[in-house]
Amino acid sequence: MSKGIGVRLHRYANIYLRTKSLLLSGMLKHEKRPLWYDVYEAFPPVKEPKYVPDPSPDNFGLNTFVDDVPKIFYHEDWVRAMLVKNRLEESDYFRKNRLLSMLEDETLVASFSQKFVAQYRAFEQTFKSLSKEELFQKTHDFFLQEVPELNQTDDDS
Amino acid sequence: MTHCMKIWNGGKTAWNVYRSIQAPLTKTHNNFCTPTTNLHISCLKPAQSHRKYSTAENVAQDAKTQNREISALELEHLLEQPLKHEDFFGVKDLVTVEDLFKARVHYGHKLGSRNENMKEYLFGCRLDVDIFDLDKTIVHMHTALNFLAHMAFREAIILFITKNPIYAHKVETMAKECGQYAQTRFWHNGCFTNTESVFNTFTWKLRLPDVCVFLSLDDRVNSQHEAINEAAKMGISTVGVVDSNVNPTLITYPIPGNDDSIPSAELYCRLFKTAILRGKEKRAEMEAELLKENV
Numbered sequence: 001m002s003k004g005i006g007v008r009l010h011r012y013a014n015i016y017l018r019t020k021s022l023l024l025s026g027m028l029k030h031e032k033r034p035l036w037y038d039v040y041e042a043f044p045p046v047k048e049p050k051y052v053p054d055p056s057p058d059n060f061g062l063n064t065f066v067d068d069v070p071k072i073f074y075h076e077d078w079v080r081a082m083l084v085k086n087r088l089e090e091s092d093y094f095r096k097n098r099l100l101s102m103l104e105d106e107t108l109v110a111s112f113s114q115k116f117v118a119q120y121r122a123f124e125q126t127f128k129s130l131s132k133e134e135l136f137q138k139t140h141d142f143f144l145q146e147v148p149e150l151n152q153t154d155d156d157s
Numbered sequence: 158m159t160h161c162m163k164i165w166n167g168g169k170t171a172w173n174v175y176r177s178i179q180a181p182l183t184k185t186h187n188n189f190c191t192p193t194t195n196l197h198i199s200c201l202k203p204a205q206s207h208r209k210y211s212t213a214e215n216v217a218q219d220a221k222t223q224n225r226e227i228s229a230l231e232l233e234h235l236l237e238q239p240l241k242h243e244d245f246f247g248v249k250d251l252v253t254v255e256d257l258f259k260a261r262v263h264y265g266h267k268l269g270s271r272n273e274n275m276k277e278y279l280f281g282c283r284l285d286v287d288i289f290d291l292d293k294t295i296v297h298m299h300t301a302l303n304f305l306a307h308m309a310f311r312e313a314i315i316l317f318i319t320k321n322p323i324y325a326h327k328v329e330t331m332a333k334e335c336g337q338y339a340q341t342r343f344w345h346n347g348c349f350t351n352t353e354s355v356f357n358t359f360t361w362k363l364r365l366p367d368v369c370v371f372l373s374l375d376d377r378v379n380s381q382h383e384a385i386n387e388a389a390k391m392g393i394s395t396v397g398v399v400d401s402n403v404n405p406t407l408i409t410y411p412i413p414g415n416d417d418s419i420p421s422a423e424l425y426c427r428l429f430k431t432a433i434l435r436g437k438e439k440r441a442e443m444e445a446e447l448l449k450e451n452v
Contacts, residue, residue, distance in 0.1 A: 008350070010389035015409065019392060035367045036394040039307040042240040045410050046297055052274055052406045065273055072281040072288065 014049040016040050076117045082136055083113055116143065227447055235443055239310055246306035246435045249299050251428055254291045257298075260424040262414040263289045265401030275401045278413035287401040294413050301396045301410040302432040305368065308394075309335075309436025313367035316340060317429070318384050321373045324422040328372060331426040335433045338366070340384075349387040371397035371408070372425055373416040398425060 005027055007018050019037060022028035055063050110118070120139045127135065227235070239245040257263065265271075265279065265287030280290035308315065317332045317339040319325060325341035332339035347355045352363050369388045374397055376382055381404065388395050389407050399405040400416045415421045 006392060008390040010386060010407065015389065015392045015394060034392060034394075035311050035313050036304075036308060038236070038240060039304055039311070040394070040409070043300060043303055043307070046300055049406060049409050049411075052404070054272065054404055065271075067268070067282075069271075069276055069279050069287070070281045072283040 011051045011053070014051070016044075016048075076121070078132060079117050079120050079136065080113055083116060088116075088140070119143070227444065227451075231447055235447065236311060238443075239307060239439070244303065246303065246310075246432065246439065248302040248306055248432055248435075251302065251431055252295070252298060252424075254295050256424065257291050257294060257414070260420040261418045262294060262421045262424065263291050264415045264418065265289055270402040272402055272404055274404055274406055275399065275413065278399075279401065289401070289413050289415070297410070297412045298414075298428070301412050302428060304394075304410050305370070305396060305429060306432040306436040308368050309433040310440045312440065314338065314364065315368045315370060315433065316366035317370045317372065318344075318382065319372040320344070320376050320382060321416070321422075322377075323417075324372070324419060324426075327422065327426055331430050335430050336437070337433060344383050346383055346387075349384070349391045349393065365391060366393060369393055369395045369397075370429060371395065372422060374399060374403040374405075374408070 005022065007013075007022075009018075013021075016037075019028065019034060023030060023033060055065070057063050116139060119142055120135060123130075123135050123138050123142075127138070130138070263280070265275075268282060268285040268287065271287055275287075278289055278293055280288045282288065305315070315332075315335070315337040317328050317337065319328055319341050328341055329339045345355055349365055352358045352365075356363060369384060371382065371385070374382055374385060379402075385395065385397075385407050387393075394410070395408045396410040397405070397408040397412065398416045399408065399411045399413050405411040405413070412425075414425075
């Protein structure tokens with residue numbers, strides 16, 4: 001705060017409470033209050049700032065904490081995991097089509113996994129009796145029809 | 158199902174090493190350890206009174222010196238008017254949740270870097286990457302922009318602080334365009350708390366900033382920026398973009414969001430600039446009306 005008047009104990013109370021206490025006690029005069037005081041009173045922050053120190057680490061420099069934040073998973077993550085597991089994205093055709101430009105907008109140019117998932121979802125809505133694995137096989141076959149080269153083996157038989 | 162985790166509270170030893178590598182003293186300066194600071198020199202203009210921070214009195218005195226003949230009563234009335242409206246400067250129209258999403262504001266740091274105090278602002282954790290809840294961020298953003306516009310209306314000194322070299326220059330140019338100030342270089346301890354030594358203010362008085370806007374709270378060494386503690390000690394209000402790895406509890410108006418991406422930094426720069434310019438324009442308008450009435 002100003003020379004002689006003010007408290008620098010920033011961890012014990014926020015700036016608003018410290019100036020308010022000075023004004024109420026009369027140490028700081030009303031004309032000499034800071035510029036932000038009126039604005040703070042009219043439009044206070046969403047949450048009143050209260051200092052909470054970080055936990056001190058143990059001997060190894062580590063902290064224990066409880067992970068409360070929910071994990072985000074989607075229904076389609078299973079399909080994506082199966083794609084990666086079956087290594088469909090690594091085959092030559094899919095790798096060529098999968099070439100992404102980081103500068104382009106994702107909504108305009110879809111990657112292979114996005115197309116696959118979209119087709120899976122379309123099949124899921126029409127064929128409701130099939131299981132996950134059967135639907136996956138169906139979409140795999142759908143994409144293979146577009147690329148008969150995949151079914152060819154290296155041997156000339 | 159909750160589970161305990163161990164995380165690394167890093168950087169404290171590295172900070173000591175960083176601090177010992179200081180810039181060498183130049184011969185033109187005096188015996189104090191005061192290398193050239195990068196606080197804009199007109200930010201340190203001599204104050205008319207003995208107060209270190211600006212008050213309604215200071216601003217009225219500055220107005221007198223600039224020959225703007227408005228009486229104290231009229232000035233008080235002028236300053237009270239905007240506070241009665243919920244959104245006097247129309248700040249809520251500047252940004253939507255979609256803009257925040259496109260600017261990648263919802264990306265936080267990884268699970269191991271998470272600060273416990275940031276839990277309430279998080280929507281969830283997607284494959285160990287913290288995602289901010291943009292519905293909460295937008296509310297914080299609106300309150301912070303409103304505060305900035307009101308402070309610009311009151312002719313406050315606003316100092317933009319960041320230590321991220323990716324957008325440091327952008328922040329400096331933005332501050333110039335607003336007519337405000339920026340400090341994006343090495344921070345010398347005592348700029349706010351020990352001005353006598355750092356700026357040699359034994360013979361002249363100093364006016365400190367009224368708002369410190371942080372575009373990133375952490376130094377490059379994974380520790381908190383020193384200006385946060387200094388501003389909190391000296392009663393300087395702070396606005397800051399808080400990422401998931403920093404402690405937001407010392408900031409008066411935090412904005413939970415991403416501070417590392419360039420699109421998000423561009424968005425923040427644009428928003429802060431428009432809010433401040435709107436405040437200044439309104440002030441000029443209303444003063445001109447008053448002067449017309451006086452004449």
